[in-house]
Amino acid sequence: MHSKLNYALQSSNSFNIKANCPQIYFPSSFAELQQLPELTAKHCYILGEGTNTLFVEPQAPIIIQPKFTGIDIIEQDDHFVVSIGAAENWHHLVCFCLEQGIYGLENLALIPGSVGAAPVQNIGAYGVELADYCQEVQWYEFASKTMHVLTKQECRFAYRDSIFKQERYNQGLITQVTLKLPKAWQANLSYAGLDALATDSTAKQVMAQVIALRSSKLPDPKELANAGSFFKNPIVSAADFAQLQQQYPSMPHYPQPNDQIKLAAAWLIEQAGLKGFRHHHVGVHRQQALVLVNYGSDVGGDIVSLAKYIQRKVAQQFSVTLIPEVRMITEQGERSFSSLSDINPIRDNTNGNSVNANSTAGNITNGSSND
Numbered sequence: 415m416h417s418k419l420n421y422a423l424q425s426s427n428s429f430n431i432k433a434n435c436p437q438i439y440f441p442s443s444f445a446e447l448q449q450l451p452e453l454t455a456k457h458c459y460i461l462g463e464g465t466n467t468l469f470v471e472p473q474a475p476i477i478i479q480p481k482f483t484g485i486d487i488i489e490q491d492d493h494f495v496v497s498i499g500a501a502e503n504w505h506h507l508v509c510f511c512l513e514q515g516i517y518g519l520e521n522l523a524l525i526p527g528s529v530g531a532a533p534v535q536n537i538g539a540y541g542v543e544l545a546d547y548c549q550e551v552q553w554y555e556f557a558s559k560t561m562h563v564l565t566k567q568e569c570r571f572a573y574r575d576s577i578f579k580q581e582r583y584n585q586g587l588i589t590q591v592t593l594k595l596p597k598a599w600q601a602n603l604s605y606a607g608l609d610a611l612a613t614d615s616t617a618k619q620v621m622a623q624v625i626a627l628r629s630s631k632l633p634d635p636k637e638l639a640n641a642g643s644f645f646k647n648p649i650v651s652a653a654d655f656a657q658l659q660q661q662y663p664s665m666p667h668y669p670q671p672n673d674q675i676k677l678a679a680a681w682l683i684e685q686a687g688l689k690g691f692r693h694h695h696v697g698v699h700r701q702q703a704l705v706l707v708n709y710g711s712d713v714g715g716d717i718v719s720l721a722k723y724i725q726r727k728v729a730q731q732f733s734v735t736l737i738p739e740v741r742m743i744t745e746q747g748e749r750s751f752s753s754l755s756d757i758n759p760i761r762d763n764t765n766g767n768s769v770n771a772n773s774t775a776g777n778i779t780n781g782s783s784n785d
Protein backbone atom coordinates (compact mmCIF):
# COMPACT_ATOMS: atom_id res chain seq x y z
CA MET A 415 0.00 0.00 0.00
CA HIS A 416 1.22 3.48 -0.87
CA SER A 417 2.08 5.64 2.16
CA LYS A 418 4.35 8.57 3.04
CA LEU A 419 6.10 9.78 6.19
CA ASN A 420 6.10 13.37 7.49
CA TYR A 421 3.57 14.42 4.87
CA ALA A 422 2.82 18.11 4.21
CA LEU A 423 -0.94 18.75 4.17
CA GLN A 424 -1.13 22.36 2.96
CA SER A 425 -2.22 21.32 -0.54
CA SER A 426 -4.64 18.76 0.96
CA ASN A 427 -6.95 21.27 2.67
CA SER A 428 -8.92 24.03 0.97
CA PHE A 429 -8.10 26.52 3.77
CA ASN A 430 -4.46 26.24 2.61
CA ILE A 431 -3.27 25.90 6.21
CA LYS A 432 0.22 24.53 6.86
CA ALA A 433 0.26 21.23 8.77
CA ASN A 434 2.20 17.99 8.72
CA CYS A 435 1.16 14.48 9.65
CA PRO A 436 3.62 11.78 10.81
CA GLN A 437 2.28 9.33 8.21
CA ILE A 438 -0.43 9.16 5.57
CA TYR A 439 -1.91 6.00 4.01
CA PHE A 440 -3.62 5.76 0.60
CA PRO A 441 -5.59 2.45 0.54
CA SER A 442 -7.28 1.63 -2.77
CA SER A 443 -8.42 -1.98 -2.25
CA PHE A 444 -9.87 -4.24 0.41
CA ALA A 445 -6.52 -6.01 0.74
CA GLU A 446 -4.76 -2.70 1.39
CA LEU A 447 -7.35 -1.73 4.00
CA GLN A 448 -6.49 -4.92 5.86
CA GLN A 449 -2.83 -3.87 5.83
CA LEU A 450 -3.54 -0.70 7.82
CA PRO A 451 -1.91 -0.72 11.26
CA GLU A 452 -3.95 -0.75 14.45
CA LEU A 453 -4.90 2.89 14.99
CA THR A 454 -6.72 4.42 17.93
CA ALA A 455 -9.74 6.46 16.88
CA LYS A 456 -8.44 9.63 18.51
CA HIS A 457 -5.06 9.53 16.80
CA CYS A 458 -6.08 9.21 13.16
CA TYR A 459 -8.29 11.11 10.73
CA ILE A 460 -10.04 10.05 7.52
CA LEU A 461 -9.38 12.72 4.90
CA GLY A 462 -11.22 13.18 1.62
CA GLU A 463 -10.33 16.26 -0.44
CA GLY A 464 -9.93 18.45 2.66
CA THR A 465 -12.73 20.83 1.69
CA ASN A 466 -14.45 20.53 5.07
CA THR A 467 -11.35 20.26 7.26
CA LEU A 468 -9.46 22.79 9.35
CA PHE A 469 -6.06 21.76 10.68
CA VAL A 470 -6.01 23.68 13.94
CA GLU A 471 -2.42 22.85 14.89
CA PRO A 472 0.84 22.58 12.92
CA GLN A 473 0.92 18.85 13.63
CA ALA A 474 -1.90 16.59 12.47
CA PRO A 475 -2.61 12.97 13.45
CA ILE A 476 -1.99 9.98 11.21
CA ILE A 477 -4.08 10.43 8.06
CA ILE A 478 -5.91 7.83 5.97
CA GLN A 479 -6.97 9.08 2.55
CA PRO A 480 -8.98 6.40 0.69
CA LYS A 481 -8.35 6.14 -3.06
CA PHE A 482 -11.29 3.99 -4.16
CA THR A 483 -12.45 5.06 -7.63
CA GLY A 484 -14.88 4.06 -10.36
CA ILE A 485 -18.52 4.65 -11.30
CA ASP A 486 -20.87 1.76 -12.15
CA ILE A 487 -24.43 2.17 -13.45
CA ILE A 488 -27.21 -0.42 -13.38
CA GLU A 489 -30.39 0.51 -15.25
CA GLN A 490 -33.66 -0.80 -13.82
CA ASP A 491 -37.23 -0.35 -15.00
CA ASP A 492 -37.89 2.77 -12.96
CA HIS A 493 -34.49 3.74 -11.59
CA PHE A 494 -30.79 4.04 -12.21
CA VAL A 495 -28.57 2.55 -9.51
CA VAL A 496 -25.20 4.32 -9.47
CA SER A 497 -22.30 3.01 -7.36
CA ILE A 498 -19.35 5.38 -6.88
CA GLY A 499 -15.90 4.96 -5.36
CA ALA A 500 -15.26 7.14 -2.32
CA ALA A 501 -12.38 9.06 -3.91
CA GLU A 502 -14.40 10.30 -6.89
CA ASN A 503 -15.03 14.05 -6.93
CA TRP A 504 -18.64 14.93 -6.08
CA HIS A 505 -19.16 17.64 -8.70
CA HIS A 506 -17.63 15.46 -11.39
CA LEU A 507 -20.16 12.78 -10.43
CA VAL A 508 -23.05 15.23 -10.83
CA CYS A 509 -21.80 16.24 -14.28
CA PHE A 510 -21.22 12.60 -15.30
CA CYS A 511 -24.76 11.59 -14.31
CA LEU A 512 -26.33 14.42 -16.31
CA GLU A 513 -24.26 13.46 -19.34
CA GLN A 514 -25.66 9.93 -19.00
CA GLY A 515 -29.25 11.20 -18.77
CA ILE A 516 -29.47 10.43 -15.04
CA TYR A 517 -31.13 13.28 -13.17
CA GLY A 518 -31.71 14.29 -9.56
CA LEU A 519 -28.31 15.48 -8.36
CA GLU A 520 -28.27 18.78 -10.27
CA ASN A 521 -29.23 20.82 -7.18
CA LEU A 522 -26.08 19.50 -5.51
CA ALA A 523 -23.75 20.71 -8.27
CA LEU A 524 -20.47 22.44 -7.38
CA ILE A 525 -20.42 21.15 -3.81
CA PRO A 526 -16.71 20.59 -3.16
CA GLY A 527 -15.28 17.36 -1.84
CA SER A 528 -15.25 13.65 -2.46
CA VAL A 529 -18.14 11.21 -2.79
CA GLY A 530 -17.00 9.34 0.32
CA ALA A 531 -17.39 12.48 2.44
CA ALA A 532 -20.93 13.14 1.21
CA PRO A 533 -22.73 10.63 3.50
CA VAL A 534 -20.74 11.71 6.55
CA GLN A 535 -22.12 15.24 6.36
CA ASN A 536 -25.29 14.31 4.48
CA ILE A 537 -24.46 17.12 2.10
CA GLY A 538 -27.31 19.29 0.92
CA ALA A 539 -28.09 22.41 -1.08
CA TYR A 540 -31.00 24.13 -2.82
CA GLY A 541 -33.67 21.91 -1.30
CA VAL A 542 -31.97 18.53 -1.88
CA GLU A 543 -29.90 16.28 0.41
CA LEU A 544 -27.78 13.22 -0.31
CA ALA A 545 -30.20 11.23 1.86
CA ASP A 546 -32.92 11.81 -0.76
CA TYR A 547 -31.12 9.46 -3.15
CA CYS A 548 -28.74 7.35 -1.10
CA GLN A 549 -29.52 3.63 -1.26
CA GLU A 550 -26.58 2.23 0.70
CA VAL A 551 -23.04 2.91 1.84
CA GLN A 552 -20.16 0.44 1.80
CA TRP A 553 -18.08 0.87 4.96
CA TYR A 554 -14.91 -0.82 6.17
CA GLU A 555 -14.65 -1.48 9.91
CA PHE A 556 -11.15 -1.16 11.38
CA ALA A 557 -11.63 -3.42 14.43
CA SER A 558 -13.03 -6.47 12.61
CA LYS A 559 -11.22 -5.75 9.30
CA THR A 560 -14.49 -6.48 7.49
CA MET A 561 -16.66 -4.65 4.97
CA HIS A 562 -20.25 -3.71 5.86
CA VAL A 563 -23.13 -2.46 3.74
CA LEU A 564 -25.34 0.08 5.51
CA THR A 565 -28.78 0.88 4.14
CA LYS A 566 -30.09 4.42 3.96
CA GLN A 567 -32.04 3.82 7.16
CA GLU A 568 -28.99 2.43 8.94
CA CYS A 569 -26.99 5.54 8.01
CA ARG A 570 -29.36 7.60 10.22
CA PHE A 571 -29.16 10.69 8.07
CA ALA A 572 -30.16 14.01 9.62
CA TYR A 573 -29.35 17.65 8.91
CA ARG A 574 -25.56 17.65 8.25
CA ASP A 575 -25.33 14.47 10.29
CA SER A 576 -25.16 10.69 10.01
CA ILE A 577 -24.16 7.57 11.92
CA PHE A 578 -20.61 8.17 10.62
CA LYS A 579 -20.39 11.25 12.86
CA GLN A 580 -22.08 9.46 15.75
CA GLU A 581 -21.89 5.77 16.76
CA ARG A 582 -19.52 4.76 13.95
CA TYR A 583 -17.33 7.84 14.14
CA ASN A 584 -13.70 6.99 13.22
CA GLN A 585 -14.39 3.27 13.56
CA GLY A 586 -13.90 2.75 9.84
CA LEU A 587 -14.08 4.46 6.47
CA ILE A 588 -16.43 4.68 3.51
CA THR A 589 -15.26 2.96 0.32
CA GLN A 590 -18.34 3.26 -1.91
CA VAL A 591 -21.69 5.05 -2.09
CA THR A 592 -24.69 3.73 -4.02
CA LEU A 593 -27.42 6.10 -5.19
CA LYS A 594 -30.88 5.27 -6.51
CA LEU A 595 -32.12 7.89 -8.98
CA PRO A 596 -35.66 7.62 -10.42
CA LYS A 597 -36.25 7.90 -14.15
CA ALA A 598 -39.44 9.86 -13.45
CA TRP A 599 -37.68 13.18 -12.88
CA GLN A 600 -39.14 16.54 -11.96
CA ALA A 601 -37.16 19.70 -11.35
CA ASN A 602 -36.89 20.76 -7.71
CA LEU A 603 -37.26 24.53 -7.93
CA SER A 604 -38.48 25.19 -4.40
CA TYR A 605 -35.37 27.01 -3.21
CA ALA A 606 -34.90 30.76 -3.60
CA GLY A 607 -32.95 31.48 -6.75
CA LEU A 608 -34.25 28.42 -8.55
CA ASP A 609 -37.88 29.53 -8.38
CA ALA A 610 -37.11 31.98 -11.17
CA LEU A 611 -36.72 29.08 -13.61
CA ALA A 612 -39.60 27.83 -15.73
CA THR A 613 -41.35 24.75 -14.36
CA ASP A 614 -40.41 22.81 -17.50
CA SER A 615 -36.69 23.55 -17.13
CA THR A 616 -34.32 20.71 -17.93
CA ALA A 617 -31.92 19.19 -15.43
CA LYS A 618 -29.01 20.83 -17.24
CA GLN A 619 -30.73 24.22 -16.96
CA VAL A 620 -31.23 23.65 -13.25
CA MET A 621 -27.58 22.70 -12.81
CA ALA A 622 -26.46 25.78 -14.75
CA GLN A 623 -28.55 27.97 -12.46
CA VAL A 624 -27.19 26.29 -9.33
CA ILE A 625 -23.64 26.78 -10.57
CA ALA A 626 -24.35 30.44 -11.38
CA LEU A 627 -25.87 31.03 -7.94
CA ARG A 628 -23.06 29.29 -6.07
CA SER A 629 -20.37 30.97 -8.15
CA SER A 630 -21.87 34.42 -7.51
CA LYS A 631 -21.72 33.90 -3.74
CA LEU A 632 -19.02 31.36 -2.98
CA PRO A 633 -15.33 31.97 -3.75
CA ASP A 634 -13.34 29.34 -5.60
CA PRO A 635 -10.98 27.74 -3.01
CA LYS A 636 -8.26 27.65 -5.68
CA GLU A 637 -8.40 31.45 -5.85
CA LEU A 638 -9.35 32.33 -2.25
CA ALA A 639 -8.80 29.67 0.39
CA ASN A 640 -12.02 28.62 2.13
CA ALA A 641 -14.08 25.57 3.08
CA GLY A 642 -17.47 26.72 1.82
CA SER A 643 -20.19 27.17 4.42
CA PHE A 644 -18.43 27.28 7.76
CA PHE A 645 -21.45 27.14 10.11
CA LYS A 646 -24.58 25.02 10.10
CA ASN A 647 -27.92 26.78 9.84
CA PRO A 648 -29.16 26.74 13.45
CA ILE A 649 -32.43 25.06 14.39
CA VAL A 650 -34.52 26.55 17.19
CA SER A 651 -37.88 25.81 18.77
CA ALA A 652 -41.00 27.45 17.39
CA ALA A 653 -41.39 29.30 20.70
CA ASP A 654 -37.88 30.74 20.52
CA PHE A 655 -38.41 31.72 16.90
CA ALA A 656 -41.66 33.51 17.77
CA GLN A 657 -39.74 35.71 20.19
CA LEU A 658 -37.03 36.43 17.62
CA GLN A 659 -39.60 37.22 14.95
CA GLN A 660 -41.17 39.90 17.11
CA GLN A 661 -37.88 41.78 17.05
CA TYR A 662 -36.83 40.75 13.52
CA PRO A 663 -40.00 40.35 11.39
CA SER A 664 -38.01 39.80 8.16
CA MET A 665 -35.83 37.02 9.61
CA PRO A 666 -35.59 34.16 7.07
CA HIS A 667 -36.90 30.89 8.46
CA TYR A 668 -37.71 27.37 7.31
CA PRO A 669 -40.19 25.12 9.17
CA GLN A 670 -38.80 21.75 10.24
CA PRO A 671 -40.35 18.60 11.75
CA ASN A 672 -41.09 18.39 15.48
CA ASP A 673 -42.20 22.02 15.82
CA GLN A 674 -38.76 23.42 15.02
CA ILE A 675 -37.54 26.24 12.80
CA LYS A 676 -34.32 26.45 10.82
CA LEU A 677 -32.69 29.90 10.67
CA ALA A 678 -30.25 31.24 8.08
CA ALA A 679 -26.79 31.45 9.64
CA ALA A 680 -25.58 33.80 6.89
CA TRP A 681 -28.38 36.27 7.68
CA LEU A 682 -27.56 36.18 11.40
CA ILE A 683 -23.87 36.85 10.72
CA GLU A 684 -24.69 39.67 8.33
CA GLN A 685 -27.13 41.26 10.78
CA ALA A 686 -24.40 41.14 13.40
CA GLY A 687 -22.39 43.42 11.12
CA LEU A 688 -19.77 40.85 10.18
CA LYS A 689 -20.20 40.43 6.43
CA GLY A 690 -16.88 41.41 4.91
CA PHE A 691 -15.26 41.56 8.34
CA ARG A 692 -11.51 40.95 8.28
CA HIS A 693 -8.93 40.35 10.98
CA HIS A 694 -5.29 40.23 9.89
CA HIS A 695 -5.09 37.41 7.30
CA VAL A 696 -8.56 35.85 7.75
CA GLY A 697 -12.07 37.15 7.32
CA VAL A 698 -15.74 36.78 6.38
CA HIS A 699 -16.39 36.74 2.66
CA ARG A 700 -17.78 39.96 1.18
CA GLN A 701 -20.51 38.22 -0.86
CA GLN A 702 -21.47 35.34 1.46
CA ALA A 703 -21.33 35.79 5.23
CA LEU A 704 -21.42 32.04 5.83
CA VAL A 705 -17.99 31.60 4.24
CA LEU A 706 -14.79 32.26 6.19
CA VAL A 707 -11.76 32.90 4.01
CA ASN A 708 -8.02 32.70 4.49
CA TYR A 709 -6.21 35.62 2.91
CA GLY A 710 -2.75 34.32 3.75
CA SER A 711 -2.50 32.86 7.24
CA ASP A 712 -0.56 29.64 7.78
CA VAL A 713 -2.15 29.11 11.20
CA GLY A 714 -5.42 27.24 11.64
CA GLY A 715 -5.89 28.88 15.01
CA ASP A 716 -6.53 32.20 13.26
CA ILE A 717 -9.64 30.72 11.64
CA VAL A 718 -10.71 29.32 15.03
CA SER A 719 -10.38 32.75 16.65
CA LEU A 720 -12.43 34.35 13.88
CA ALA A 721 -15.13 31.68 14.13
CA LYS A 722 -15.34 32.07 17.90
CA TYR A 723 -15.66 35.84 17.51
CA ILE A 724 -18.53 35.38 15.05
CA GLN A 725 -20.17 32.82 17.32
CA ARG A 726 -19.93 35.20 20.27
CA LYS A 727 -21.32 38.23 18.40
CA VAL A 728 -24.29 36.29 17.00
CA ALA A 729 -25.06 34.80 20.43
CA GLN A 730 -24.96 38.27 22.02
CA GLN A 731 -27.45 39.67 19.51
CA PHE A 732 -29.80 36.73 18.92
CA SER A 733 -29.19 34.25 21.79
CA VAL A 734 -28.54 31.65 19.07
CA THR A 735 -25.40 29.49 19.04
CA LEU A 736 -23.76 28.84 15.68
CA ILE A 737 -22.10 25.43 15.32
CA PRO A 738 -19.42 24.86 12.66
CA GLU A 739 -19.89 22.38 9.83
CA VAL A 740 -16.14 22.32 9.31
CA ARG A 741 -14.27 19.61 11.21
CA MET A 742 -11.51 20.70 13.61
CA ILE A 743 -8.35 18.56 13.52
CA THR A 744 -5.57 18.74 16.12
CA GLU A 745 -2.47 16.61 16.62
CA GLN A 746 -4.59 14.37 18.85
CA GLY A 747 -7.33 13.96 16.23
CA GLU A 748 -10.67 15.68 15.70
CA ARG A 749 -11.93 17.93 18.47
CA SER A 750 -15.19 19.72 19.16
CA PHE A 751 -15.21 23.43 18.43
CA SER A 752 -16.24 24.23 21.98
CA SER A 753 -13.12 22.50 23.36
CA LEU A 754 -10.73 24.67 21.32
CA SER A 755 -9.15 27.79 22.76
CA ASP A 756 -8.63 30.99 20.80
CA ILE A 757 -4.96 31.29 19.93
CA ASN A 758 -5.31 35.04 19.34
CA PRO A 759 -8.75 36.05 20.65
CA ILE A 760 -10.44 38.83 18.71
CA ARG A 761 -11.76 41.57 20.97
CA ASP A 762 -14.05 44.52 20.40
CA ASN A 763 -12.47 47.86 21.16
CA THR A 764 -13.73 50.06 23.97
CA ASN A 765 -16.36 51.92 21.94
CA GLY A 766 -18.07 48.69 20.96
CA ASN A 767 -17.08 48.75 17.29
CA SER A 768 -15.44 45.81 15.56
CA VAL A 769 -11.68 45.70 15.64
CA ASN A 770 -10.09 46.42 12.22
CA ALA A 771 -7.81 43.96 10.56
CA ASN A 772 -6.73 45.81 7.48
CA SER A 773 -4.44 48.18 9.33
CA THR A 774 -0.92 47.34 10.43
CA ALA A 775 -1.95 48.23 13.99
CA GLY A 776 -4.14 45.15 14.03
CA ASN A 777 -7.44 46.94 14.42
CA ILE A 778 -10.51 45.40 12.80
CA THR A 779 -12.82 46.74 10.13
CA ASN A 780 -16.09 45.65 8.61
CA GLY A 781 -16.46 45.29 4.87
CA SER A 782 -18.66 47.51 2.78
CA SER A 783 -22.32 47.39 3.67
CA ASN A 784 -23.10 47.51 -0.04
CA ASP A 785 -21.93 43.90 -0.61
